[in-house]
Amino acid sequence: MAYTLEQLRGxxxxxxxxxxxxxxxxxxxTQPPLSRQVQxxxxxxxxxxxxRDNRRVGLTAAGQVFLVEARRLLALADSAPEMARRVSSGSSGVVRIGFTAASTYGILGRLLNALARELPDVDLDLEEMVTREQVAGLAHAEIDLGLARPPFDQETFASRLLHREAMYVAAPAGHPLLSLDREATAADLAGAPVVMHSPTRARYFYDLVAGIVPVPQESIVHTVSQVLTMLWLVAAERGIAFVPASAKRLGIDxxxxxxxxxxxxxxxxxxLLWTRDSAxxxxxxxxxVLEGVAAMP
Structure with missing residues (x-):
């Protein structure tokens, strides 16, 4: 037999x-209906x-334990409508965010701080994903928001440019490229061994580099998907690499x-990337909130 909230309150x-x-x-x-509720x-x-008797009412040992749980259940019942209203308005809830590893070197921390400040009752679940995985995660409602690289299907996804940065060449200490007093050009890089972005798991950077600097296949010594891994390989003098400006913050010796x-x-x-029909x-x-961050200089 189930009991009711009115019986608990009684x-x-x-x-x-x-x-x-x-x-x-x-x-x-009146007292008789209350007695029936308790019974x-x-x-x-x-x-x-x-x-209970004619002189006093007391709690049994079981009643003392049940009282604690009854108070908890009533508190939950009383707070549930407000919680539902807050979730419906977006003041509470969960936002699942996919992000590329490279975004953590620069802007991700600023975005999370802004969300924590403006939406303190919204929980943020983070998942590191390459752009291809983020697109799939959004399409299958596994994440709500992506920090991803273009291009995107504009009919399915809405997006907002969040950040732009320059491209740099990372080279081992002492490499002649680091003595240039100007920007490096394709001619400066001819013949250098290259740690290249993966054409499948880092397709955005692979295509971006290929559109700027012709990299002969015979010059590619490794293909990897993460910028941090590229820099470790550069530090080991395996070759040069093409990385976003934010990678300089990693400070790899x-x-x-x-x-x-x-x-x-x-x-x-x-x-920023999200599905147009998210519920x-x-x-x-x-x-x-994040569009406001994107608009900041």
């Missing part, structure tokens, strides 16, 4: 007052919760940087 009132008359007055009801609750629970000459001064783009109210609040 029991708590009696437990607080230790008097049926005072408890009934507190609940703005029905005891039958539903299957144990005696109160000891034995690696220097020179800016790459590019047709567009800051060709590396990072976008998560907290997402829309998060997007508004």
């Amino acid at each position: 029991f708590v009132a009696v437990a607080d007052e230790l008097h049926f008359g005072r408890a009934a007055a507190r609940l703005k009801m 029905k609750l005891e039958r539903a629970v299957g144990v005696q919760l109160l000891v 034995g690696v220097g940087f020179v800016r790459l000459a590019t047709p567009v001064p800051e060709p590396v783009e990072l976008h 998560n109210p907290a997402l829309w609040r998060a997007v508004r």
Whole structure:
């Protein structure tokens, strides 16, 4: 047999007052219906919760334990409507964010701080993903928001340019490229061994580099998907690598940087990405906050 919230409230009132008359007055009801509520609750629970006679009312040992849980259940029931309203408005809830590893070197921390400041009751779940995985995760509702590289299907996804940065060449300490007093050009890089971006797991950077600097296949010594791994390989003198400006913040010993000459001064783009038909109210609040961050200089 199930019990009701009214029965729980009646029991708590009696437990607080230790008097049926005072408890009934507190609940703005008469004593007989309150007595019946408590009796029905005891039958539903299957144990005696109160000891009562003509002179006093007391709690049994089981009643003392049940009182703690009854208060907790009533508190949850009382807070549930407000919680539902907050989730519906986007003030509470969860936003699952996919991000590329390279975005953690620069802007991700600033975005998370802005969300924590403006939406303190929204939980943020983070998942490191390359752009291809983010697109799939958004399409299958496994994440709500991506920090990804273009291009995107504009019919399915909405996006906002979040950040632009320059492209640099990372080279081992002492490499002649690091002595240039100007930007490096394709001619400067001819014949150098290259640690290249993976054409499948880092397709954005692979295509970006290929559009700027012809890299002969015989010059590629390794292909990897993460910028940090590239820099470790550069530090081991396996070759040079093409990385976004934010990679300089990693401070890997034995690696220097020179800016790459590019047709567009800051060709590396990072976008906010979300599905146009998302049903998560907290997402829309998060997007508004992050669009404000994107608009900041």
